[in-house]
Amino acid sequence: MQVVSKVWKRLMITSMFNFVIYFALFIGALLAIILWPVTLALSATGITVAIILLVYFMGVLYISFVCHLANVISVLEDVHGIEAIVKSKSLIKGNTGLCAAFFLIHNLCLLGIHLGFYKATAVGGDSFWDLMLLTFLWSMLMSMLILFGLVIQIIIYFNCKSYHGENIYVQVDSKDVEFKLFR
Secondary structure, three states: OHHHHHHHHHHHHHHHHHHHHHHHHHHHHHHHHHOHHHHHHHOOOOHHHHHHHHHHHHHHHHHHHHHHHHHHHHHHOOOOOHHHHHHHHHHHOOOHHHHHHHHHHHHHHHHHHHHHHHHHHHHOOOOHHHHHHHHHHHHHHHHHHHHHHHHHHHHHHHHHHHHOOOOEEEEEOOEEEEEOOOO
16 A cells, blocks of 8 residues: 555656547547548559558557556656656667567457457347346456556556666665666
């Protein structure tokens, strides 16, 4: 409980900045959709539209793992808000492929679980109890994936710290303990 009282404020501030970034990205996407006919009229083929969509989804993926790592940083370090986002961006340099691969696979698994849950509940089973069992199983699978994702985010944080040769400071019984990470 002592840790939660120290960490929640930093995490909420970082989450608010993450929300602002995602909101700005959403507004940008909305403007792109509104300007879609202009984009189609200017391009002779659909290649320009495909490139714009590819750049947008790559941006969403990048912002996703920067914001997730910023949340980990705001919990494990005494940094929050924009500083945590800037620090996560600098930590990711050199490990962008690892982060992108994890978040892409994680989001594909989330999509699979959502589709499975939808099929199980919308199409349904033969009886009420079949539906309850399927709902319970898909919910447990989702919970396990979320917890697994949180653990992997912390492992990616330690990997990024190690890659940049940074040490980790942990406070144990009011004393700072330094862990040196080796690459």
